[in-house]
């Protein structure tokens with residue numbers, strides 16, 4: 001009797017585990033199979049707090065939390081970013097570090113030309129004048145603008161950019177290799193239109209095998225108020241994607257790290273919605289790291305250096321869970337740190 005009970009309990013558990021990955025559907029809704037988030041947002045959004053509450057269009061962008069899952073058996077990386085992507089062609093720019101010892105810690109400007117050269121707009125290269133001629137310094141040497149710099153220990157090997165807009169509301173995406181010495185292959189991977197405000201979209205890339213979907217239904221998560229930012233924990237809709245591991249040149253064992261941020265529609269003005277999160281109260285980074293705009297090509301983000309910003313502006317498969325229950329972890333970042341102290345100080349005063 002006891003043995004048969006164990007056997008009958010064991011059987012459904014095994015079915016459950018074997019089918020966990022099959023339960024991840026690219027539909028903009030986060031399934032339980034993702035497990036716990038690996039990063040959560042503690043910063044109010046500087047790109048508009050979404051209030052529309054429908055799947056397709058949205059009047060703001062925020063990255064509330066990040067989930068990441070490797071399905072090695074079937075060869076896919078799943079990433080879910082809960083939150084919203086405004087339907088005004090602002091961008092979700094996502095970089096993946098999947099090959100140890102390779103990739104770009106500072107973006108170059110000689111990568112594949114994707115999304116109107118948006119990837120290279122963020123990269124390092126010679127300053128050009130309005131006529132496209134190199135700008136020289138007082139010594140007669142070319143002025144070189146920095147590229148966007150990631151944290152120490154993060155060197156991007158792959159880039160995925162996605163955006164949303166138009167009528168009917170449609171999602172578009174581009175991918176590119178980010179190779180140590182530049183060059184590489186990139187491609188526009190298609191579009192996924194919504195049938196209506198409450199429909200579900202799917203961008204199904206038949207060439208490279210990526211799939212993406214968005215649900216903009218979230219009206220919770222972080223707010224647009226720096227004094228009461230709220231938390232990104234608990235949001236279950238957002239931007240979902242599935243990327244073949246072969247595109248990432250993954251070795252089958254190493255950690256996979258992701259840095260993601262909402263950027264302006266020309267990939268030249270970084271918001272304050274970055275995961276891993278910036279510090280509580282941080283404003284948009286812009287191009288100069290403090291909310292100022294440079295624009296141009298290359299070096300449009302030459303002041304954005306995640307290595308100089310406290311904390312890791314990336315999350316990873318092997319990293320600690322976020323949004324855990326931990327006394328004192330007020331911002332749900334998974335540890336009690338300066339962010340919690342900041343939240344506490346921002347809340348100073350009599351309780352309601």
Ligand SMILES: [Ca+2]
Nearest residue numbers: 025026027029
């Ligand atoms: Ca899903």
Ligand SMILES: [Ca+2]
Nearest residue numbers: 220221222223
């Ligand atoms: Ca919100």
Ligand SMILES: [Ca+2]
Nearest residue numbers: 306309310311
């Ligand atoms: Ca950092």
